[in-house]
Amino acid sequence: MAVYVYRCAEHGLLDVAAPIGTAPDTSPCPHCDSAAPRVFTPPGLSLGSASHRALLDRTESTADTPAVVSRPPSRGRPPTAPHNPALARLPRP
Numbered sequence: 001m002a003v004y005v006y007r008c009a010e011h012g013l014l015d016v017a018a019p020i021g022t023a024p025d026t027s028p029c030p031h032c033d034s035a036a037p038r039v040f041t042p043p044g045l046s047l048g049s050a051s052h053r054a055l056l057d058r059t060e061s062t063a064d065t066p067a068v069v070s071r072p073p074s075r076g077r078p079p080t081a082p083h084n085p086a087l088a089r090l091p092r093p
């Protein structure tokens with residue numbers, strides 16, 4: 001399905017969903033039932049889900065304004081690997 005845009009002279013733009021390639025030249029306005037001619041618009045491309053778009057926005061924003069480090073990392077304990085019970089059964093040296 002694609003969304004096609006029609007313009008009623010009295011009621012403005014109308015969105016009509018129809019299978020791709022089957023859009024008629026005019027569509028009846030749901031308010032006044034007059035023939036509204038089709039308006040050619042850029043295709044409404046989708047970039048996926050909202051989380052995918054947010055990821056793309058964050059990735060794009062780091063190109064312009066990357067995160068700046070203001071100080072070196074603190075010297076605490078080095079990070080340790082999470083405990084894995086399978087490793088506890090291995091022989092010790």
Ligand SMILES: [Zn+2]
Pocket residue numbers: 008009010011012029030031032033034
């Ligand atoms: Zn109308």
